[in-house]
């Protein structure tokens with residue numbers, strides 16, 4: 001177990017795992033620039049590569065994405081500056097009015113069902129309408145602050161920066177979703193993207209900060225010695241349609257392969273990583289795989305990651321798309337609304353298989 005350093009607001013014991021880090025992943029790569037400017041053949045090849053990666057891993061790396069590197073660097077620096085604030089300043093700056101709201105700043109506790117990690121984070125609701133207008137009064141794209149502990153202009157500029165980032169990443173995510181549809185040979189290439197572009201799309205932005213791995217002497221359990229690895233973010237699948245992740249150059253992200261073994265994803269700060277989420281697994285009738293992943297902390301450097309989660313509108317009915325079930329094919333999931341799925345998922349622990357409640361039996 002890890003006992004948090006003195007001075008932390010909460011003393012929470014975290015499990016330390018004394019197991020070697022898994023081997024490095026061979027992550028499929030897709031160059032979006034080739035899809036955009038490579039002509040019909042370049043686009044078809046990129047679409048095939050995206051679909052193959054989603055079927056095999058539910059995970060791939062995107063290069064040639066067109067999001068300016070300066071924007072990535074500015075977001076990383078602003079996030080690092082935010083997490084350097086005093087604990088109470090972070091809590092006050094990003095606290096939200098409703099205590100039951102999942103949004104705002106939190107530390108070590110992930111969700112409401114007892115999951116703990118060596119992580120602090122900001123979780124922000126972003127709407128297509130709100131983020132694209134840049135209007136502060138718009139449908140609360142980011143969290144509403146409760147107190148003036150941090151100068152408000154600082155907070156607004158951080159928020160504006162995250163809005164700018166969200167707009168750019170959502171656009172890129174939708175290009176990727178179009179390639180997915182094309183790779184599956186669907187009649188309408190916006191079959192997935194339209195859900196994330198919808199003005200009521202339930203999308204989120206999460207900014208995670210994993211402080212350096214705790215001192216060896218603070219690690220207990222697992223027989224002492226060894227290279228204690230601490231869970232930063234426990235294993236899970238992302239519930240939404242698509243997640244687009246960008247991190248600094250610190251490792252930690254691991255994904256599960258089809259055979260259940262884990263591999264470690266080499267960080268690449270100039271690229272994005274795409275995860276297929278549960279909702280996309282349903283829409284594709286299980287052809288695309290919602291990838292299990294986790295973050296293990298074993299570095300003397302902090303990891304900062306920013307993840308855009310593209311979700312459908314709450315009222316949207318999700319079910320395998322008939323085109324992907326085929327005539328006489330079996331629908332692997334029953335119909336449900338995104339609201340229903342989220343309510344069910346938020347009652348479970350991170351690691352649980354949340355989709356099994358929605359599987360058909362016959």
Ligand SMILES: O=C(O)CCC(=O)C(=O)O
Nearest residue numbers: 206208233253295305307
């Ligand atoms: O922080 C990371 O690198 C991944 C975290 C994650 O999987 C999540 O926030 O859903």
Ligand SMILES: [Fe+2]
Nearest residue numbers: 236237238293
């Ligand atoms: Fe995740």
